[in-house]
Amino acid sequence: MTDNRVIQWHYADPEMAIQSANVIGRLLQAGYEAYWVGGCVRDEYMRRPVHDMDITTSARPEKTCALFQRVVPTGIKHGTVTVLMNGQAFEVTTYRVESGYEDHRHPTEVAFVSDVNQDLTRRDFTMNAMARGLDGTWVDPFNGRRDIDQSIIRCVGQARVRFREDALRMVRCIRFASVFGFSIAHNTWRGIIAERDTFSWIAMERIRSEFDKIITGPSPLAGFEMFIRSGLYARMKSPFPYTGHDQRIMDAIPCVPDQHVSVRWALVLLACGITAEAANPLLRAWTFSNKQRAAILDLLVFQEKSLTDAPGAEVDNDQLGWIQSVLTYGDEAAERWLIMQRSLMAAGAHTVSKEQLQLMERWLHEMPVRSLKDLSITGSELLHAMSMRGGPWLGTLLNQLLHKVATGKMNNDRESLIEEAKRVLRDYEGT
Template identity: 60%
Template sequence: MAEQHQGFVWQYADPDMAAGSATVIRTLLDHGYEAYWVGGCVRDEYMGRKVSDMDITTSALPEMTSNLFPHVVPTGIKHGTVTIIENGQAFEVTTYRVESGYEDHRRPKEVVFVSNIEEDLKRRDFTMNAMALGMDGAWVDPFGGRRDIDLRMIRCVGDAEVRFREDALRMIRCIRFASVFGFSIAKGTWKGILTVRSTLSWIAMERIRSELDKMMSGPDPLRGLELLKRSGLYALMKVPFPYKQHNSKIIAAISIVQSSCLDLRWVLLFIGCGISSVQLDHLLRDWTFSNKRRESIVGLIKLQERWDHDSTGEPDSDRQLWINLVLEHGPEIANQWLSMQEALQTAEQQMIESTEQEKSITKSVHVQHARTWLDEMQVKSLKDLKVTGNELLQALNRKGGPWLGEVLRHLLVRTAAGVLLNNKDHLIEEARQVMNDEKE
């Protein structure tokens, strides 16, 4: 636990993390250097939010810091940052510095180490992130970060245009913070975004996508999306986002989906913007989504497209369509799609109640029926069948070929539909009958 006699006890940080960071600061202080907790951890503690990591700033040069600790990783020593491993935790320790020469609106060309913490805080993005906290509980808050948090306001440190030109990603971060924290954006800060927004095209999509993921998984993604639209930033990314035309009814369902289901929220946004699965596959690649996430998101869109195109509203035909879709995309995608339908129906119901309109968002699907159909499926993939391809070859005394895949697919579909029992003998007999019918 952090030592209480040192003055400050963390309320919203993991005790082991707080203790480890306190050891790092205390070591630096004992050797005659200044050291403070800084940035997001200080902000979150003041706001009563969970502290996820703890950064430290110090007057010690990186080489001096490295000499004081046995476990050091030189993560960014050129820019004054080393990572200290203490108490099983990793802490970034950065020397007070000032930066200049942001030629690509991202990285400083020159870094100069300084001895004054206020000079270091002056280079940071927003007042709420330009605060430091000492071991004795003393605050270093030269730009009114606590005041702006109390006002629920995001304000740049100094000149907003300068801050955004230094690192254009800060404009997206500003909107992300406003969305996640429910804060307003100061007039001068918003004006700065509108003035220099074209510089966003310099920023790699991976960095932007990371910020948007945090926004989309936050408590109010719709507010963030609206700010992106109002600012025009959505169209100025290196790979622009097609957000001009959108179905507000579908997008409204985003906030109904649990924040832990991030990719489902993305799917609703893409459907609401009318982006096809083919377009989306290219977009997600360019936006640096992982292959796993891309395949999952595109799979959900494909399932939606098939349902919208082939659903008749008749229970028997829709049940068979649903079984085919489950077999094609897998039960995990199917379950996610059903959760999405529930969110859409909830959003639609809320709009009907508020506007007294009765227009359907998408082709309706009785979610409870579909869940029942899914639960009733004896098999959901080929590996669930009680017969293998090799066993069919032996039983039918035939050589392999395209016919084998076709027969296995036939067995899978009919077993999933409940027409066949998932029994080895029954399945072999059905396969034999299929082959005999083909001969005739």
């Protein structure tokens, strides 16, 4: 259990900190060494939120398993087990060294060691190669705190060796520099340039995950520019077809709230002149989910439509065109497109006027229905009321009803919808 000598964590969930201290305490009582290590130590020192707390120990994985009631052998061959303690989960890893990175990503050989300093030697960057003891003792053999104080990302040991071991570290380096606002040490940057051809070994899913963090971070432009300058963009399994970018559109990205990642991605593609048609296979190759891909593509199509369908002289026609776009692509896509336009406007790269944008926002707010589910009657109810069998015609009819209600040409009540449906069919049969 913990005692008064335990260090106080200020940026971690209190319960998580207590339970992780209990894990370390039990390992210490059994005669082993144990420390908090890596990201949690770094983030606490940087006064950033701590999201998880990893532990490193001299205890072999089977010894760790024997000490705790609930353990999941998540990576026991490589020395990692997950200890479950009072609703909290902690990765506990035996001190180890690694070798034989044949795929430039995963070690083929792992050897357990007894010295925490040896374990820290295998880690990527100095700021992540720090450990902290239960009593507050620091283990910082590569001056990670100094590099944090100087806002520098620096590899542990030789940068080329670190990147050759795990090529994903190159984009992680850029991500850390972008998110933290740090610079990259000269020798570390030279290591990226020297080893960038190994980047093609890395799965697109892992790269996209890192780039999502860059895009949603506080300085996405810095991360994007480093990614381009490094040449990594051309060395992915599915290369980014970069030939240049519109800086004004790129400047709009930080204006987008970071939770709207699809809007930020759409702006990156838009700034690089990548059309919706060209973006579709790229987003598939970059392992975006179908939902994410559709959200980004809808924004690009929306934008392309707004450029080709210039506002007309009559407000009524503009409103009808806008309503049809909302019905075609969905209100969520319309909301995200409006967010994108506000961001472009803030960066001086807008394609619609402020007045037109305000009208579109008002029109969207005033729409009585936005999709078929908002109609006061379903397809099956309509068939029953008309004593008819279904067919392709039903979908067409429902969309006609939706458009009329959305544009205010008829009320959204059951009887009106049935009567209008009967009228449309009579007119159709009479032609």
